[in-house]
Amino acid sequence: MSTSKEYDAMTEEERTAFDAAARKKEAEEQAALPYVWRQTLVDLDVSVQVPKGTRSKDLVVDIKKKSLTVGLKGQEPIIKGALFKDIKVDDSTWTLDNQQEINIHLEKYKGTEWWKCVIEGHPEIDTTKINPENSKLSDLDGETRGMVEKMMFDQRQKAAGKPTSDDLKKAEALKRFQAQHPELDFSQAKMG
The missing domain is CATH 2.60.40.790 (Immunoglobulin-like)
Structure with missing residues (x-):
């Protein structure tokens, strides 16, 4: 097996040939299993x-x-x-x-x-060569689905230059705190 440095130094043709040989060897070894x-x-x-x-x-x-x-x-x-x-x-x-x-x-x-x-x-x-089947969100359990949906939302928000779900949570918490403490002056506060 070549190292990742050796692999990176290969031309596209050499990589294709190397990968094909590796897949062939792997397939032969797997086929020999009982x-x-x-x-x-x-x-x-x-x-x-x-x-x-x-x-x-x-x-x-x-x-x-x-x-x-x-x-x-x-x-x-x-x-x-x-x-x-x-x-x-x-x-x-x-x-x-x-x-x-x-x-x-x-x-x-x-x-x-x-x-x-x-x-x-x-x-x-x-x-590293496994190509998993595409799964649907409906295939996931509730907790995992929620986590994936949050990640997808945050990724879309970041790409659009908008606040992530965590940023929105912090802003909402600050708004609630300000409403509970109107006597405090937040005009000079720096957020970040």
């Missing part, structure tokens, strides 16, 4: 193929905060190791679909980051 995975900022889904006709009682699926074990009873595990980051065990699940595919849903403990891999030591992906 599972397929995808992620969002808040969760991660892992699919593992097992022999057709497999039943739940034939499986060992052990989901812990810091580790994951998946396999067939009496055989070497298909997946076994420390997770890249912690998960919320109570919000993580697994299912056996069509008696041939184990689907594991892992809820990230910190739901605001991309994982480089599922299991420590497994081939990593370049998280």
